[in-house]
Amino acid sequence: MEGPYVSPEEGARGAHPRAHVAPPGVDDFSRRQHAACGRIVLVTLAPEVPGARRLIEHLVATGVRVAIGHTAATPQQIDEAIGAGATLATHLGNGCPQMLPRHPNVIWELLAADALFASVIVDGHHLPPSTVKAMIRAKGPGRTILVTDAVAAAASAPGRYTVGGVQCELGEDGRVSLPGTPYLAGSSLTLDRAIANTVQFTDCPSMRWRRWRRRSLRRTWA
Numbered sequence: 001m002e003g004p005y006v007s008p009e010e011g012a013r014g015a016h017p018r019a020h021v022a023p024p025g026v027d028d029f030s031r032r033q034h035a036a037c038g039r040i041v042l043v044t045l046a047p048e049v050p051g052a053r054r055l056i057e058h059l060v061a062t063g064v065r066v067a068i069g070h071t072a073a074t075p076q077q078i079d080e081a082i083g084a085g086a087t088l089a090t091h092l093g094n095g096c097p098q099m100l101p102r103h104p105n106v107i108w109e110l111l112a113a114d115a116l117f118a119s120v121i122v123d124g125h126h127l128p129p130s131t132v133k134a135m136i137r138a139k140g141p142g143r144t145i146l147v148t149d150a151v152a153a154a155a156s157a158p159g160r161y162t163v164g165g166v167q168c169e170l171g172e173d174g175r176v177s178l179p180g181t182p183y184l185a186g187s188s189l190t191l192d193r194a195i196a197n198t199v200q201f202t203d204c205p206s207m208r209w210r211r212w213r214r215r216s217l218r219r220t221w222a
Helices: 026-035 052-061 075-084 106-112 129-139 191-202 206-217
Strands: 042-045 065-068 117-120 144-146 159-163 166-170
Touching: 026 052, 042 052, 052 065, 052 075, 065 075, 075 106, 106 129, 117 129, 129 144, 129 191, 144 191
Parallel strands: 042 065, 117 144
Antiparallel strands: 159 166
8 A cells, every 4th residue: 555644745745646645543544454354465654744653563563564655754754664663665766855965865765774675666767777776786686676666557558548536648658657747657667577677777687686586585575
């Protein structure tokens, strides 16, 4: 579940409609978990939002994993979230303000946190090749998770689509964005393409990635 407990700020909120952003709370999550028949096993939230730490502790205690994302959190707020049990950074390098100080900033903090695994969207739009290469070098393949962030418009012809009430535009180059804005709205990436892009961007032979994948499958990122 990515949202609604995200930052309400532009940039960090990404394509999430501001009207749908909600404060984190145990009762609110319990209602959503009940509606989902207990199927929610991972929640992405912004640790700087009031009430986030209490919810993180509740989620961890009930076996739900917590990811940090769509956030403009300070280093202290990130440390507190990790201390409360967060174990993942959601699509690292995205879901953050368009303009950041050189340091410290949320990307550096999440990248440097050894307790966090990181998911990345390697479609060539969310992150440039050099950024992917540097991030995977820093986190290591064993703590890097490839995700697609694909929306329903993926594998469709270029054009405008409405996904969950949000209008997005799929370009000829495969970029999915909110029309008239610099913000991405998911992707059209497939996982086989993500793997191929990662091998290409990092100069890592595919055989090494297969070995890393086999080792990673033997572990969990709890």
